[in-house]
Amino acid sequence: MTYEFIPLFPLASFLILGLFGHWIKDKAHLVAVPAVVVSFLLSLLVFFDVAGGHQTSFPLYTWLTSGTLDIHIGFSIDRLTAVMLLLVTIVSSLVHIYTIGYMHGDPGYARFFSYIALFTFSMLMLVMADNLLQLFIFWEAVGLCSYLLIGHWYDRPAACAAATKAFIVNRVGDFGFMLGLLLVWYSFGSLDYHEIFARAHESAGDVMNVLGPFGGTWDVSVLTLICLLLFTGAVGKSAQVPLHVWLPDAMEGPTPISALIHAATMVTAGVFLVARLAPLYNLSPTAMTVVALTGGVTMVVGATIALTQTDIKRIVAYSTVSQLGYMMMACGLGAYAAGMYHLLTHGAFKALLFLGCGSVIIALHHEQDMRRMGGLKDKLPVTYWTFVVGSLALAGFPLTSGFFSKDELLVSAWSTGPLGQLLTVLGLVTALMTAFYSFRLVFVTFWGPSHVDPHHADHVHEPSKTMTVPLMILAILSIVTGYLGIPEFLGPMFETSAGAAHEGGAAIGIMVLATSMGLLGIAGAYYVYVLNPTLPDQFARRWQSLYQGSLNKWYVDEAYDRAIVRPNFSAATELWKRVDVKVIDGAVNGVARAIAWGGWLLRLMQSGQTQHYALGMALGIVVVLTVFLMF
Amino acid sequence: MTVPLSYYLVLSGIVFLTGVVGVLLRRNIIIILLSVELMLNATNINFVAFSQYFHDVAGQVFVFFALTVAAAEVAVGLAIIIALYRAKSTINIDEFQLLKW
Amino acid sequence: MEQVFFFYFAFVIAAASVLVVALRNPIYSVLALLIMFFHVAGLYVTLHAEFLAAVQIVVYAGAILVLYLFVVMLLNLRQDDRYHRQWPMAAAVGLALVIEAVILMALKGWTTPVVVTGTETTVGEAGNTEAIGDVLYSTYLFPFEVASLILLVAMIGAIILAKKDLGEPAES
Numbered sequence: 070m071t072y073e074f075i076p077l078f079p080l081a082s083f084l085i086l087g088l089f090g091h092w093i094k095d096k097a098h099l100v101a102v103p104a105v106v107v108s109f110l111l112s113l114l115v116f117f118d119v120a121g122g123h124q125t126s127f128p129l130y131t132w133l134t135s136g137t138l139d140i141h142i143g144f145s146i147d148r149l150t151a152v153m154l155l156l157v158t159i160v161s162s163l164v165h166i167y168t169i170g171y172m173h174g175d176p177g178y179a180r181f182f183s184y185i186a187l188f189t190f191s192m193l194m195l196v197m198a199d200n201l202l203q204l205f206i207f208w209e210a211v212g213l214c215s216y217l218l219i220g221h222w223y224d225r226p227a228a229c230a231a232a233t234k235a236f237i238v239n240r241v242g243d244f245g246f247m248l249g250l251l252l253v254w255y256s257f258g259s260l261d262y263h264e265i266f267a268r269a270h271e272s273a274g275d276v277m278n279v280l281g282p283f284g285g286t287w288d289v290s291v292l293t294l295i296c297l298l299l300f301t302g303a304v305g306k307s308a309q310v311p312l313h314v315w316l317p318d319a320m321e322g323p324t325p326i327s328a329l330i331h332a333a334t335m336v337t338a339g340v341f342l343v344a345r346l347a348p349l350y351n352l353s354p355t356a357m358t359v360v361a362l363t364g365g366v367t368m369v370v371g372a373t374i375a376l377t378q379t380d381i382k383r384i385v386a387y388s389t390v391s392q393l394g395y396m397m398m399a400c401g402l403g404a405y406a407a408g409m410y411h412l413l414t415h416g417a418f419k420a421l422l423f424l425g426c427g428s429v430i431i432a433l434h435h436e437q438d439m440r441r442m443g444g445l446k447d448k449l450p451v452t453y454w455t456f457v458v459g460s461l462a463l464a465g466f467p468l469t470s471g472f473f474s475k476d477e478l479l480v481s482a483w484s485t486g487p488l489g490q491l492l493t494v495l496g497l498v499t500a501l502m503t504a505f506y507s508f509r510l511v512f513v514t515f516w517g518p519s520h521v522d523p524h525h526a527d528h529v530h531e532p533s534k535t536m537t538v539p540l541m542i543l544a545i546l547s548i549v550t551g552y553l554g555i556p557e558f559l560g561p562m563f564e565t566s567a568g569a570a571h572e573g574g575a576a577i578g579i580m581v582l583a584t585s586m587g588l589l590g591i592a593g594a595y596y597v598y599v600l601n602p603t604l605p606d607q608f609a610r611r612w613q614s615l616y617q618g619s620l621n622k623w624y625v626d627e628a629y630d631r632a633i634v635r636p637n638f639s640a641a642t643e644l645w646k647r648v649d650v651k652v653i654d655g656a657v658n659g660v661a662r663a664i665a666w667g668g669w670l671l672r673l674m675q676s677g678q679t680q681h682y683a684l685g686m687a688l689g690i691v692v693v694l695t696v697f698l699m700f
Numbered sequence: 701m702t703v704p705l706s707y708y709l710v711l712s713g714i715v716f717l718t719g720v721v722g723v724l725l726r727r728n729i730i731i732i733l734l735s736v737e738l739m740l741n742a743t744n745i746n747f748v749a750f751s752q753y754f755h756d757v758a759g760q761v762f763v764f765f766a767l768t769v770a771a772a773e774v775a776v777g778l779a780i781i782i783a784l785y786r787a788k789s790t791i792n793i794d795e796f797q798l799l800k801w
Numbered sequence: 802m803e804q805v806f807f808f809y810f811a812f813v814i815a816a817a818s819v820l821v822v823a824l825r826n827p828i829y830s831v832l833a834l835l836i837m838f839f840h841v842a843g844l845y846v847t848l849h850a851e852f853l854a855a856v857q858i859v860v861y862a863g864a865i866l867v868l869y870l871f872v873v874m875l876l877n878l879r880q881d882d883r884y885h886r887q888w889p890m891a892a893a894v895g896l897a898l899v900i901e902a903v904i905l906m907a908l909k910g911w912t913t914p915v916v917v918t919g920t921e922t923t924v925g926e927a928g929n930t931e932a933i934g935d936v937l938y939s940t941y942l943f944p945f946e947v948a949s950l951i952l953l954v955a956m957i958g959a960i961i962l963a964k965k966d967l968g969e970p971a972e973s
Contacts, residue, residue, distance in 0.1 A: 672801040673801075675799065675800060675801040676797060676800055677796075677797025677798060677799045677800030677801075678793070678794060678797050679793055679796070680723070680724055680725075680727075680732075680793060680887060681887065683723050683724055684724050684887055684890060684891060684894065687720055687724060687891070687894045687898075688894060690898070691894055691897045691898060691901070694898070694901045694905075695901065698901060698904055698905065698908070702803060703803055703804055703807045706906065707807065707811070710906070711811045711814065711815065713902050714815050714818075715814060715815065715818045717895055717898055717899065717902075718815075718818040718819055718821075718822055719818070719822075720894075720895065720898070721822060721891055721892070721895045722821065722822035724887065724888075724890075724891035724894065724895075725822070725887075725888050725891050726822065728827060730827055730830075730869065730872065730873060730876075731821075731822070731827060731830055733869075734821055734830055734831065734834055734869065735821070735822060737834065737861075737865070738818050738821060738822075738834075738837075741837070741838070741841055741861075744841070744857075745814075745841060745844060748844075748845055748848050748850050748853060749848060751848075751850070752848045752849060752850070757932045757933060757935075757936050758936065758941075760850055760852075760853055760929075760932075760933055761933060761936055761937055761941050763850075763853055764853070764856070764933065764937070765944055765948055767856060767857070767860055767861070768948045768951060768952065769948070769951060770861075770865070771860055771864060771865055771952070771955075772951050772952055772954070772955030773955070774865045774868055774869070775868065775955045775956065775958075775959040776955050776958045776959050776962065778868055778869070778872045778959070778963075779958065779959035779960075779961075779962035779963040780962055781872060781876075782872065782875070782876070782962070782963045783962050783963060785876050786965075791876060
């Protein structure tokens with residue numbers, strides 16, 4: 070079984086389309102789609118292989134060895150890897166096919182395909198990595214692809230700004246990640262997973278004096294420090310609070326990549342990291358608490374903002390933030406299998422929701438504001454029904470995959486202790502909000518009177534098969550993935566007691582509560598948006614400040630602007646004006662001016678008068694004689 | 701008693717210094733050339749004195765050649781002066797400063 | 802006795818050289834130089850270099866000085882400014898050199914150096930002319946030939962520099 074072929078085909082697709090895209094142009098999908106579908110088929114083989122009990126880990130290529138540092142590219146194929154491979158390749162294949170219809174006629178058609186092929190390659194290498202450095206390299210690579218793809222329409226300033234914001238915010242997290250990498254290397258002498266895990270137990274008690282260089286004393290457990298630092302990378306990549314600000318802006322990019330990168334794969338890399346390093350995190354309760362709390366906060370914040378947004382992609386984006394919070398919370402509480410389960414099901418239905426939004430957007434000629442939609446369920450039947458399936462899964466409606474995964478998550482969370490119970494309560498409240506806003510989206514967009522722009526109202530029709538077939542496949546997956554037995558498949562990988570209390574009264578109670586929250590949310594949305602359409606405005610006026618706060622994303626971006634961005638800019642401007650222009654340029658130009666001045670001085674000697682030169686010679690004789698006499 | 705060598709050296713030093721000062725001070729080109737002749741003569745006196753005191757005739761041979769060169773130099777120098785005079789009708793050395801920066 | 806001659810010659814040489822530099826009229830300067838040349842020749846005689854004395858008079862006084870006189874009279878000069886503006890500087894340089902010469906002499910002393918027996922031919926045995934000739938045509942033959950080449954070059958150079966361009970129309 071040659072595992073290298075799985076990432077190799079997308080890499081080849083990227084190279085061919087990147088180099089020859091200019092000549093291939095509209096035929097680009099003929100190169101890209103087969104490549105990723107082959108990857109998917111190979112991933113399927115790997116899955117069955119691993120399910121049969123064959124796990125492996127091997128280095129592929131040694132880049133450099135220096136002392137005890139050994140940097141290599143290698144693969145670690147176990148159950149976690151197998152499910153991630155499947156997720157990435159399935160969603161990537163469906164997005165590739167969807168793109169054929171969505172990006173039809175776009176001048177950057179081939180470029181788009183080459184970039185999503187590069188992304189697929191990077192993500193595959195990331196999940197198959199057997200050492201932290203390789204993971205980090207491809208972590209950065211997916212960040213780069215995100216930048217390239219968000220800014221695909223590079224003549225739009227908003228898109229460029231969003232791409233830069235995504236990259237920079239990710240960078241902030243990656244700085245912590247790098248520090249964590251260094252600390253891992255320093256503590257364990259290696260960056261390979263199995264070596265780290267082997268030595269972690271011995272280092273469980275080690276402490277490090279964090280304030281040492283500053284003359285203070287604060288002993289922190291090394292393991293906690295490592296876990297926290299690596300987690301900051303996950304915070305950036307998985308859009309946890311406070312580094313969540315890039316994800317909604319990333320909606321400037323074309324919808325297919327919102328589905329691929331910002332729903333199913335790249336943003337899940339953070340959760341994947343925590344799950345992959347579960348043995349480390351299990352040894353540091355402090356770090357796990359931080360992870361869980363961060364997840365909990367993110368979960369609630371994302372949902373509250375989604376309640377008031379009017380751009381359909383932004384609603385789904387904040388929903389993603391919120392669901393990522395769920396997953397991170399689960400991992401933080403030790404329920405790694407439940408978190409990964411939710412990650413997989415979420416990958417299916419969130420991608421579905423995004424692609425459905427894309428379908429609506431295309432049908433209405435690039436209209437994204439919910440208030441200018443309505444009454445679309447008869448005109449876009451396939452889109453409507455698949456969108457409903459996705460929304461039901463998101464809300465946790467019984468028998469959908471979302472129902473099973475959310476339930477699994479909450480039950481596992483409850484069983485971990487007091488913190489878990491608190492977070493479960495928050496999770497239930499969020500479930501209510503989730504159901505509410507997702508069906509708010511459904512009802513306002515597809516039901517009710519049509520507010521569509523009259524010019525376009527007549528041309529609204531279902532998009533092409535290349536766009537609707539992936540929707541249908543994803544809808545089927547949104548239901549089916551609940552029945553595949555994923556938590557039992559992943560459970561043995563994570564030796565925690567989180568999944569212990571599956572039987573018992575608490576489990577049943579939570580299941581009932583979660584379901585009722587979901588149904589309540591749907592009913593509430595129905596009541597507010599279908600039966601009493603004037604209610605939302607009344608609520609908005611009644612709780613004006615809350616409404617404004619939620620609509621403005623709780624002013625986080627504005628706070629960052631004031632606290633970080635503007636001081637940075639003014640510091641940079643000051644440095645530019647004072648230091649760069651005056652000091653550095655002054656020094657460089659000053660050297661030139663000094664030389665020119667010296668030249669001017671020397672030039673005065675060339676007076677043209679012979680006797681001046683003769684005087685110079687005589688002076689020279691005097692000097693030489695003086696030197697001779699003195700020494 | 702014979703004249704000590706150092707007397708000749710002092711004499712030649714005086715004449716040489718006079719020549720140097722003349723080169724530096726006078727503006728008339730012909731006088732400058734005359735001062736150069738003074739310097740050459742000073743060195744000739746030096747050589748002959750050394751030749752006598754070391755009983756080595758090489759000093760005088762050197763004077764011989766120095767004389768030759770002085771003659772040649774005078775010829776060429778005066779020709780130059782004539783050419784300069786034809787160009788500018790003056791032999792004030794301050795007038796000839798075309799090689800200024 | 803020798804000292805008397807020496808001091809006389811030395812004094813006149815020094816005085817004449819100062820006059821060369823100091824006098825205003827170029828003709829007077831040239832004539833002072835002439836006096837100086839004669840006395841240098843006399844000095845050479847006291848140093849037992851008779852041949853050189855003769856050559857000095859013939860070449861310097863007879864040829865070079867005459868050339869100078871020709872040119873001075875040809876150019877028909879007015880008497881213009883004597884001293885360059887840089888005279889303070891030049892005076893300082895001269896003074897510095899004098900001081901240094903004095904210091905040098907004070908350091909090294911007035912002693913006459915040890916007489917080393919001469920290299921090729923000692924002057925005393927043969928006559929001066931024969932001694933010079935002996936060395937000139939054997940050891941220093943090559944410089945001798947080169948000297949003649951120098952004279953040739955000087956001749957050509959002087960002719961080229963001083964002649965009028967043939968292409969010009971005849972002037973008055």
